[in-house]
Amino acid sequence: MSNVIIETNKLTKTFGKKNVVDNVDLKVRQGEIYGFLGPNGAGKTTTIRMLLGLARPTKGSIHIFGKDIQQEKYSILKKVGSLVEYPSYYGHLNAYENLEAVRILLDAPKSKIDEVLSIVRLTKEAKRPVRGFSLGMKQRLGIATALLGNPELLILDEPTNGLDPSGIIEIRELIKSMPKEHGITIIISSHLLSEIDQMATQVGIISQGQMIFQDSLSKLRERSKSKIKLTVNRAESAWKTLLSHGYTTELMQKNLFINNDSDDQIAKIIKLLVQNDFSIYRAEEEKKSLEEIFLDLIGLEGGL
């Protein structure tokens, strides 16, 4: 069991009468890349704002590095790099000066600025006013800023928002490399499972303020019960034949779907079809994609 870096206990935020974050128990361990997933308006940003002390919880507690955020905010924030919602910048400063304004406050060495600029490939644009940056460039600057203070924990809210495909891949590779190289723990929010899938080790899925799944990505995959799809001639009469022998199958688009419960049952069904002179063209396993599992999960809670 490795160290717990972030732990929230019944974290709740109420706006008006609505629990925008509702009794969330978040748990992130050292060295993990924790994918924080949820559809628009699920409460991801609100949760992250509370983790950073930007907003106060209505109820519940937050411990980061084992310390209570209410009591030891500064010693926690010293070791945290963050990017919330959309990147922050001072438009009248250039990229270098933007980083300098933060570096001074973090007491980081000056050399760190060039280092983070090259990590996000902004070295060439460093002397341009940020006002003229594209969204993707601002996003890179935001990530560079988050890395300035040699953080032990990175909190990134939709960091690939606005990046082009090659930028997304770069940032993804960067994020993946960090726990290995520097032992950094990362929590990263997104509303796309496919994106998280490619880097996260753990996932937390939040929908309408409630945490509806929190475990490893492989546990999420196990949720995808597969089915066996049979393509046969005369699908409908095949379905009737099977039913008359007590096998319930699903008939969809001239294909038969069988729950993949036991190998033995599959074998019996196929044997029966062959004996009844049906031609079996194909027998294949159909898995639900992660995205479908995700949609199913949030669909249960009312979803989008």
Added chain:
Amino acid sequence: MGKLFHSEFLKLRKSSIWLLIFVSPILSLLLGLSELNKFPDLEREQWISALGIMTISHAVLFLPLLTGVFSGFICRYEHVGGGWKQLLSLPVSRCNVYFMKIIIVSLLIALTQLLFITGLFIVGYVNGYPTDIPWSVITTSVLGGWIACLPLISLQMFVSVAWSSFAAPFAVNVIFTIPNILIINSEKFSPFYPWLQPFLLMTPNSVESFGAFSGSAAQFVVVFGSLMLFLGSGFWYFSRKEI
């Protein structure tokens, strides 16, 4: 605090608003050099009457307006680019951030005051005023004007932090400053109106008052009372504001 100052200074230096510190001192300088300032007075009173004339343009409107413009701008670049959430998720205390913003604006107003007396000296040099400069009168005037600006800065910082638009805090500032033109004539109300205090405290009485602040006890209560009120409520608000 040193680091915060350093960082704020960098942000301010690269924006061009600090150039506004020159506007009012230059206008007052022109006023001081103009015909309006040709009283065949007692020799010793020349400095003081020049100071009095120049104070009118400088302190009735410009000083109170500048407190709002500077506070507004220093918060504007935080509002526009989402700077607040970045700044406040760094290991800095909210109180210090707020306090530093007020210090920066106070320093800008102090620089404006220094430029203003520089203007006065130029007027004196050009017009050949006597060399025994009434230092204490000038010092109390400039210092008094600066102190009277502190409550206004505190209020403007409060509204500038609270509203992300630049126009709204500026409108508040104008709404409170314009009545100066009327209240200035009212002996009864003028000591109690915070926006008029920069002018009242800058206006020299005469040589006799010798460096004693020209203000009454009531004025000090008004200045320090409003300072405490605006500063306290601003701090209270900012420390619990949700970003």
